[in-house]
Amino acid sequence: MSAFIDEHRARFGVEPICRTLGVSASAYYHRATGQRSQRVVDDEKLLALIEEVAERNYGAYGYRKTWLTLRRHGVQVGRDRVRRLMHQHGLQGAKRRGKPWRTTTADPTAEEESGSG
Numbered sequence: 001m002s003a004f005i006d007e008h009r010a011r012f013g014v015e016p017i018c019r020t021l022g023v024s025a026s027a028y029y030h031r032a033t034g035q036r037s038q039r040v041v042d043d044e045k046l047l048a049l050i051e052e053v054a055e056r057n058y059g060a061y062g063y064r065k066t067w068l069t070l071r072r073h074g075v076q077v078g079r080d081r082v083r084r085l086m087h088q089h090g091l092q093g094a095k096r097r098g099k100p101w102r103t104t105t106a107d108p109t110a111e112e113e114s115g116s117g
Contacts, residue, residue, distance in 0.1 A: 002031055046077060047085050054091055062086075062093030 005017050005028055018025040030037070053069050054061060061069065063083040070077055086092065 002028060043081075043085060046075075046081070047089060049075060050082060050085055050091065051089075058094075059091075060094040065093070 001021070001023065005014060005021075008017060014028060015025050018028055049070060050066055053066050057065075057069075063086050064079065066086065067077070067079045067082040070082065
C-alpha cells in the first residue's frame with residue numbers, strides 16, 4: 001500500500017489517494033517516518049508509574065485510587081486514561097466498591113441444605 005502511494009503521490013497527492021483507498025493518511029506518514037506517536041510514548045511512561053503505584057499498594061488499588069495517588073504525587077493525568085491503561089494491561093484492584101470479587105456464581109436450581117437438626 002505504501003509503495004503504491006509513494007509511486008503516485010507526485011501526481012495525485014497523499015491525502016486524496018488515502019481517502020480513495022480508505023486508509024488513514026496519518027498512518028501512511030507514521031509508517032514513512034517510523035516514529036511512534038507522542039501518546040504511545042507518554043502512555044508507556046504513565047504505565048510504569050501506574051505499575052509502581054500498584055506494586056507499592058499490593059495490587060489493591062483500582063483505577064480511581066491509583067488516579068488519586070498519581071495526582072497526589074503531582075502527575076496531572078485524566079482518570080479515564082488511567083482506567084484505559086489499567087484495563088489494557090490487566091491491572092485491577094482487589095475489591096470493587098467495598099464488595100469482594102465474585103469467584104463463583106450460585107446455581108439457582110440447587111437445593112439449599114438445612115443446617116438445623
